[in-house]
Amino acid sequence: MATRVRPGNKRCAVIGGSGFLGRHLVEKLLDKGYTVSVFDIRQSYELPGVTFHLGDLCDPQALAPALRDVSLVFHCASPAPGSDNRALFETVNIKGTRTVIQACAEAGVQKLVLTSSASVVFEGTDIKNGGEDLPYAKKPIDYYTETKIEQEKLVLAACDKEKGFLTVAIRPHGIFGPRDPQLVPILVDTARRGKMKFIIGDGTNLVDFTFVENVVHGHILAAERLRADSPICGKPYHITNDEPVRFWDFMSDVLVGLGYAAPRYHLPYTLVYGLALLLWLLALILRPLVSIKPTFTPMRVALAGTHHYYSCERAKQDMGYKPVVGLKEGIARTVQSYPHLRQGA
Ligand SMILES: NC(=O)C1=CN([C@@H]2O[C@H](COP(=O)(O)OP(=O)(O)OC[C@H]3O[C@@H](n4cnc5c(N)ncnc54)[C@H](O)[C@@H]3O)[C@@H](O)[C@H]2O)C=CC1
Ligand SMILES: CC(C)CCC[C@@H](C)[C@H]1CC[C@H]2C3=C(CC[C@]12C)[C@@]1(C)CCC(=O)C[C@@H]1CC3
Numbered sequence: 001m002a003t004r005v006r007p008g009n010k011r012c013a014v015i016g017g018s019g020f021l022g023r024h025l026v027e028k029l030l031d032k033g034y035t036v037s038v039f040d041i042r043q044s045y046e047l048p049g050v051t052f053h054l055g056d057l058c059d060p061q062a063l064a065p066a067l068r069d070v071s072l073v074f075h076c077a078s079p080a081p082g083s084d085n086r087a088l089f090e091t092v093n094i095k096g097t098r099t100v101i102q103a104c105a106e107a108g109v110q111k112l113v114l115t116s117s118a119s120v121v122f123e124g125t126d127i128k129n130g131g132e133d134l135p136y137a138k139k140p141i142d143y144y145t146e147t148k149i150e151q152e153k154l155v156l157a158a159c160d161k162e163k164g165f166l167t168v169a170i171r172p173h174g175i176f177g178p179r180d181p182q183l184v185p186i187l188v189d190t191a192r193r194g195k196m197k198f199i200i201g202d203g204t205n206l207v208d209f210t211f212v213e214n215v216v217h218g219h220i221l222a223a224e225r226l227r228a229d230s231p232i233c234g235k236p237y238h239i240t241n242d243e244p245v246r247f248w249d250f251m252s253d254v255l256v257g258l259g260y261a262a263p264r265y266h267l268p269y270t271l272v273y274g275l276a277l278l279l280w281l282l283a284l285i286l287r288p289l290v291s292i293k294p295t296f297t298p299m300r301v302a303l304a305g306t307h308h309y310y311s312c313e314r315a316k317q318d319m320g321y322k323p324v325v326g327l328k329e330g331i332a333r334t335v336q337s338y339p340h341l342r343q344g345a
Contacts, residue, residue, distance in 0.1 A: 012223075013037040013070045013109075015057055015100060016077025018044040020180050021115060021172075021215060025074060026050060028216045039066040040077065058096040060103050067107035072223050075100055075155070076115035081144040082182070082297070084283075093147035094154070101158045104165065111166050111226045113219055114155040117148050118173035118208070118238055118310045124302040128206070130310045132171070132236050142299045152236060159234030168222045169236040170215070173310060174303075176254075177212030177330065178337035184254060188341045190295050191260040196251075201269040201305040203248040208240040208309045211330030214323040215239055218315060225319045237315040243327045244309035250331070257335035259343030269305040276301045 010033055016022040017038030023045060026036050030049045039053045039062075046052075055062025057077055067073065075097065079088050097114075104112055121127065121134040124141050136153075140146040152169045159167040176183050190196045218239030225232055252262035276298045283292040315321035325333075339345060 009069070009071050010034045011037070011070045012072040012074065013039060013066050015039045015063075015066075015073065015075045016115075017050075017074075018042050018052075019076065020177075020182075021175060021212060022074075022076050023179065024177065024212045025076065025216045025219055028213075028220060032220065037066045037070060039063060056096075058091060058099050060099050060106075063099065063103040064107065067103055067109055070107065070109055072111045072113070073100070073104055073109050074113045074115070074219060074223070076219075078115075078148070079144075080182070081142075081299075082186075084143065084280075084297075086143040089143045089147040093151045097151045097154050101154065105163075110164055111223060112155060112158070112168075113223050113226070114152065114167065114169040115215075115219070116152040116155075116169040116171045116236060117145070118171040118240070118308075119145050120149045120152055120171065120236075122302075122308055124298075124306065126205075126307040128307050128309065130238075130308075132238060132314055141302055142297075144299075156234050156236065161228045161233065164228070166226045166228065166233050168226055168232050168234070170218050170222055170239050171236050171310070172210050172215040172218070172239045173308070174207060174209040175212050175215050176209055177334050180212070180334070184258075184334065184338055184341060186295070187251060187254060188258060188260070188338075191255055193295075195295060196255060196260065196263050198265050198267045198272075199248045199263045200267055200272045200301060202266065203246065205247050205305060205307045206244040206309050207247040207250070207303070207307070208244055209250050209327065209330075210240045211323070211325045211327070211334075213325050213330075214241055217324050218319075218321055221315075221319045221321055231318050235314075235318075237319070237321075238310040238312045239315055239321065240310055240312050241323050241325075241327050241330065242312050243323075245327060247304055250327075253331050254335060257331065258338060258341055269301075272296065273298060273301045273305065
């Protein structure tokens, strides 16, 4: 174990800092006077006050220079959730997270904040105002979720007040905002291919979508409240917009804001889920011959057709969390940030 870095120093590292959430987090940390080391497999921007370290988080030698003299680490790297590469998820999310914990210990880091996901409790059936006491999914719906569960368990179990190494996990849900590479681009691509005409189920299911700045706010609050005498040590926290919305209303607001038609026709949930499952199996069987990437994966269909919204009462109580940007404003700012994805652009 290395000498502990001076507590409270304003140097931190963001693993996955080139990504969507990571970059928003880095920008806010800079605003708050931190100097930031970004560790990622790619560099997607440059900013004064940020040092980039390129490497794979599974490689302890590559990680070490990024953690030098750093007291606080945010770990928000992951393979894209839409991938079905089980080996990659296991390597990065499980083995890689063990490596991150070990590297933190060796560098004398005192605080580790993990970006987990509210999906760690989601099994494809309704969750209404779910608290953090819900059990982890026994049958996770995909490899992403399966490995996010193991990752969260590893990080929370590593919390050790005696050794002065404190951890916490933030569980956001449905992050959206400017530069998101997933939600809006996939939605628009599906609309452009004429596949966003249908509502899966009756369209009344409520879901949390969380504006990226609220997720960042939750991470920084957690980091700043993480002390040996704080109740947040070793615990997971839901961070949402605290405004559950009908899944299909949210999709329609984004689509209409960008000039596309809102979905109108209803399809039964079980039919679409069954078809998505069949297509997924077919893609698996044919993988050695041809690569099929279905838009409607079982995970996406389950997310689109069930209730899944979460209580963030615990974050409000233990760390004074309150969303800083409302859903309506978040949607407006998101839509405005994608001029190139507008209908006809
Ligand atoms: N986008 C969403 O709706 C949600 C995301 N999350 C979690 O938030 C975190 C951030 O997600 P996003 O910013 O949306 O994803 P992103 O794909 O934009 O960012 C992830 C970053 O991790 C990096 N990365 C991947 N593998 C790496 C490796 N082996 N070594 C070093 N860097 C690596 C990527 O290059 C990328 O820059 C992830 O942990 C994800 O599981 C949780 C809930 C919802
Ligand atoms: C094709 C349409 C039915 C859906 C298009 C939008 C979807 C791409 C997104 C709607 C909900 C999103 C979501 C995630 C990814 C993008 C969506 C499926 C996550 C799986 C990202 C990672 C997580 O941890 C949970 C997210 C839940 C919501």
